[in-house]
Amino acid sequence: MASITERSEGSPLAEEEDETNVSKRKKQVQKKSVSEDDGSGDTEPGADLLELLDEVHEIGSPEYSSDEEEEENEVSDEKDSSFDKDEEEEVEGLVDEDVSIISEDHAERRYLLGNDSFTHLEDPGLEDALVLVETKSEKEYKGIAEERHDYKKLCEELGVIPCAKFLRNIHSAVMDLSYMGLNQNAMIAICKSLCNNVHVQTLILRGNDIGGVAGEALAELLESNYTIHQLNIARTNIIKSMKRICEVLTTNVKLEILDISRNDLTDKEMTYLSNVLDESLDLRELYLSRNYIEDEGLLLLSKGVKENVKSGNLEVLDLAFNRIWGGKDSLPFYTELAKSTTLRRLDLEGNSIKDTVGKALAKIMTFKKSELEYVNLSYNLLTQASCGVLGKAFARSRTIKEFIAGPNRWQVGPLTQSYLANMVSPLIGSQANPNAELLDLSLITPIHSQFIRPNQTLTKKRPEIKVIHGERFGFSAGIRPNKHRLLIRRAKVICENFETSLSMLIDELRTEPEELSPKLFKKFIKSCNLYKDNKMTKEFIDNFQVKDGTDVDCKAIIEAYDKEFPNLNKKMVMNEETGNETEVVVTRHMSTLLKW
Secondary structure: OHHHHHHHHOOHHHHHHHHHHHHHHHHHHHHHHHHHHHOOOOOOHHHHHHHHHHHHHHHHOOOOOOHHHHHHOHHHHHHHHHHHHHHHHHHHHHHHHHHHHHHHHHHHHHHHHHHHHOOOOOOOOHHHOOOOOOOOOHHHHHHHHHHHHHHHHHHHHHOOOOOHHHHHOOOOOEEEOOOOOOOHHHHHHHHHHOOOOOOOOEEEOOOOOOOOHHHHHHHHHHHHOOOOOEEEOOOOOHHHHHHHHHHHHOOOOOOOEEEOOOOOOOOOOHHHHHHHHHHOOOOOEEEOOOOOOOHHHHHHHHHHHHHHHHHOOOOEEEOOOOOOOOOHHHHHHHHHHOOOOOOOEEEOOOOOOOHHHHHHHHHHHOOOOOOOOEEEOOOOOOOHHHHHHHHHHHHHOOOOOEEEOOOOOOOOOHHHHHHHHHHHHHHHOOOOOOOOOEEEOOOOOOEOHHHHHHHHHHHHHOOOOEEEOOOEOOHHHHOOOOHHHHHHHHHHHHHHHOOOOHHHHHHHHOOOOOEEOHHHHHHHHHHHOOOOOHHHHHHHHHHOEOOOOOOEEHHHHHHHHHHHOOOOOEEEEEOOOOOOEEEEEOOHHHHHHHHO
């Protein structure tokens, strides 16, 4: 670096030293290139290249100088210009060779690492790594802090420990507090703190205690908050404040999904819900399962259903596991529901519906403008009289995909099978329901040959329809556990405990006669010395006896072993014609030949 500094000063000594230094550098570059071509160099080409580039840059680039020094160096620069051009051309040629070597290595490394070996890795997004992530503003953080502070203050006033899950999700869209063990005071604090909240859209309070006092706070929440679209208050003991909540729901415009199941609701509360169906036209899903609703309650609901059918949007109605008998008093409910053009799911599982409502249910399924997709009538008191009506209704429908028809009060017998066949046979026709996917008759419904034949034709013509049914009548009753197979498995376990194998005993038994007396069989077991369990030998003697005799059937023991473990009785036998070993199942006579 001394030569460069002197040359910048413009002295004649610097010019002479520059010429000598350039010649030395040229010789060093040539030596390095020769050593790299021969492979004798110790350093990597990349490291040498960096040094060469620095040196070339230092040699060829002039340092900044003052105006006076530039005037003195004009003459010397003109003399050295011709030599510098020749020098730069030679050095650039050598540098290009080293760059080509490194670029080839880099391309090969990139091909191995980036393109093929790690194709499953996604682009980490390095281009967007420095882009600032959108964060919440200071106002939003202050709003969250204020809401949390207000909630903690309410908890202090009511003497309740703040709910950590509520504090964590106070600005999220879903607030799930199901089965948190919250009492009425805790629910009051939560409802009051959510009155001005604009983030929570789904509020799940299932399994907590709301009662009457907290029910008033919940009514105030629904009256002031217009961002909650889904409310789940199942199993919250809401019956005491049901009237007040339903009054507020008639004016609420945003609520779409309401779950009031498992609240011990009776027919009295259905009058309030009827007003909700009449006024709240945005309600799409209503869940009333596992309550105490009877036919009178359905009659009261029919008034609200009548108005909702005209201009409402009810899509899901769940009345499963109630006390609906399906009497004549409840017929208006089914007739009004049959006019609905928005209903998609109807669940009446676990009631006591009888055949008197069968035709009314068929009208619901066959309504031309209906959009019904799912019907569940399982665990009711429907008999074979409703099979044909419901089967034809399922076939005539154009929208129903899943029909859960059983189990019901189907009587077991050939007469019933003809009725059950009437539920399958209408689906075979070319004009049957094109969207049908599932017909569930339950796995506990036995079938006969009268049902099997149309079911087989249905599977051939329309394989997209799945029919769920039970086993063939009498088939499961005739199957009993095979004692011989269980005894063979037990003997194998006992032999393994004594560090022996049952296959050794079977191989020895193949050489014995087909029948042995109990005494000879005991002597045979002792001679084998495989296990010391007298109970096991006694079970062999008792279970493998010859017909009309007391002798032990050795052939039956061997057959039972071969059926239970078919791969363990195979041995490799040399074939004299081909000279190769083949796997052969060893029989009784073959074992004697092999031993001989």
